[in-house]
Amino acid sequence: MRPARAFIDLDALRHNYRLARELGGHKALAVVKADAYGHGAVRCARALEPEADGFGVACIEEALELREAGIRAPILLLEGFFQADELALIDRHDLWCVVQATWQIEAIERARLQRPLTVWLKLDSGMHRLGLAPDEYRACLQRLRALPQVREVVAMTHFSRADELDSHRTQEQLENFHRVIDGQGVGGSQMTASVANSAALLGWPAIRAQFARPGLMLYGATPFAAPHPLADRLRPVMTLESQVIAVRELGEGEPVGYGARFVTERPTRVGVVAIGYADGYPQFAPNGTPIWIDGQPGRVIGRVSMDMLTVDLDGHPEAGIGSRVELWGNHIRAGRLAERAATSAYRLLCGLKRVPRTYLGG
CATH class of the missing domain: 3.20.20.10 (Alanine racemase)
Structure with missing residues (x-):
């Protein structure tokens, strides 16, 4: 699955x-x-x-x-x-x-x-x-x-x-x-x-x-666009996750994904994650958009595809196939992602598609 x-x-x-x-x-x-x-x-x-x-x-x-x-x-x-x-x-x-x-x-x-x-x-x-x-x-x-x-x-x-x-x-x-x-x-x-x-x-x-x-x-x-003390009391309800399904070992100067929007500046491990804009992740999230890999901060590199996106695994030496990737949730707030991707938290949450939901807490 x-x-x-x-x-x-x-x-x-x-x-x-x-x-x-x-x-x-x-x-x-x-x-x-x-x-x-x-x-x-x-x-x-x-x-x-x-x-x-x-x-x-x-x-x-x-x-x-x-x-x-x-x-x-x-x-x-x-x-x-x-x-x-x-x-x-x-x-x-x-x-x-x-x-x-x-x-x-x-x-x-x-x-x-x-x-x-x-x-x-x-x-x-x-x-x-x-x-x-x-x-x-x-x-x-x-x-x-x-x-x-x-x-x-x-x-x-x-x-x-x-x-x-x-x-x-x-x-x-x-x-x-x-x-x-x-x-x-x-x-x-x-x-x-x-x-x-x-x-x-x-x-x-x-x-x-x-x-x-x-x-x-x-x-x-x-x-709100800026931090607010009452909004800070809110707890994220949805955590969107997927996993790394492939790892590429690329040399310096190699393009990643459609349009070569990202080109490696050094030998780089690239993880391919099974989620994309058909699932509701923003297609035009820029290079460097934050994600969370196996409980540690990471970043998106390259253009988001319909079914996949790519992440930088440098700094994550233990990460590989099966590594968990949080797209938004407790570590990456939907509003923070929305700001980076020039959209809104409303659109991110309402735009979720094709992704099964698992309910926690009865």
Whole structure:
């Protein structure tokens, strides 16, 4: 069997979820969309369900996968529904639903449901992607509250630049949000709200609402370009490993791999590792990108191929065929690799393909 493997540490996942809830101060909706950012949505949800306040997914297909696997906790459709006929499935499977446009409200008004919905009404506070404009939000809120098809309405928004700690945009968006929703609670109470994604939880600790929505941080990756004391408390959940499958003894001046992007400057032992860009490793990781060989730091040399990459074995005299190579994980953080490869930790984790996952920690 091909030796490439992704090890998923479920204890680390639970640790990161608890940190998110601690920072949020109230409840935390664990975001497991995109197959839990490449970690396996069903297994991650099962690991978190005993303590999670609910889960967030992108679409109804992802929600149904969790329900079919026996997940009974609340599940929020973060993009809402795309056609009115999805409301029947939302009703049948007791899903929570984001509403971000007036046509969705009209669809709910026409729907014949077995039970009332929990709706998360999204405000466009300045990201300008999805959400109702501030001048129409309150009217839509009252419209939903008047419907027998609606049980509860939660106010939500999404920050566009919370990962930029020197930007004023997050505070501006928060002020816009409160300008619209303050005073809109029922019976004088504060309206239930959700504003904080991973970057807001870690980088803006003063921002709190009843529901946090941690995503990237659950999986142990930082949303920030620079070290951050709270992000440093995260534990990587995925360790991507493979093995050396061949060793080449090359002389000085020999090219390695496609395009001769690396040429040896001295006699060099080169290890060939069974992993490549078809598995999700970045194709254009530069020469010198860090990896870990048998528990010691090493480096990638040459261009990454579809199924293989090459590493420098000089300084690793005991390494050879069968040596373990960590591509990212506890020693090589996904964010560090992403920075070297001009990509993002989101793309690395979500882009994992063709690699079997092994789950640790129950």
